[in-house]
Amino acid sequence: MEIKVGMADLNVCSGTDSITTLGLGSCVGVVLWDPQTKICGMVHVMLPDSTSIRNNTNVAKFADSGIEELLKRVLAKGAKRQNLVSKIAGGAKMFSVNNKSEMLSIGDRNVEASIKKLKELKIPLKAQDTGDTYGRTVTFYPETGQYHIKRVGKENKII
DSSP states (O other): OEEEOOTTOEEEEETTOEEEEEEESSOEEEEEEETTTTEEEEEEEOBSOGGGSTTOOOGGGBHHHHHHHHHHHHHHHTOOGGGOEEEEEEOOOOSOOSSOOTTTTHHHHHHHHHHHHHHHTTOOEEEEEEOSSOOEEEEEETTTTEEEEEETTSOOEEO
16 A cells, blocks of 8 residues: 655555655655664655744654654654664755745755754664755655655656
8 A cells, every 4th residue: 555645744654555755846755764674654844944933733844843753653653763764855956046045945954954853863864865956756665665766857766
């Protein structure tokens, strides 16, 4: 069965199921995976930092709070903390302009925030397909650990 993850959403799956999210532009798809138990989870991160938004009720929207919540959920499903590894994709610069506006570099900031949070949590980053200027749709297969990336206007990739 294919488990879907919406924008600013997260979910977990295991075994022969797969987990997917559509249309990553500046957003980042972060996967946490336990290769022993074949349990994984994915979060579709839209923004880097939850502390800059007041009255935020959607933890999955942000790299910091979303990855923490994802960790709780994969552990609750039975993943072992010491086995976890991560893979990330997305974080594109979707609008090419000359200025260095913070809003326009949101993809880079999402990638940086995701990597920073993974380091804080001591979860090794095993692979990434990030940046550039194209969108991605991603599917992760916990049985094999393969992260399939459909890249708009580019060859598909597996990391």
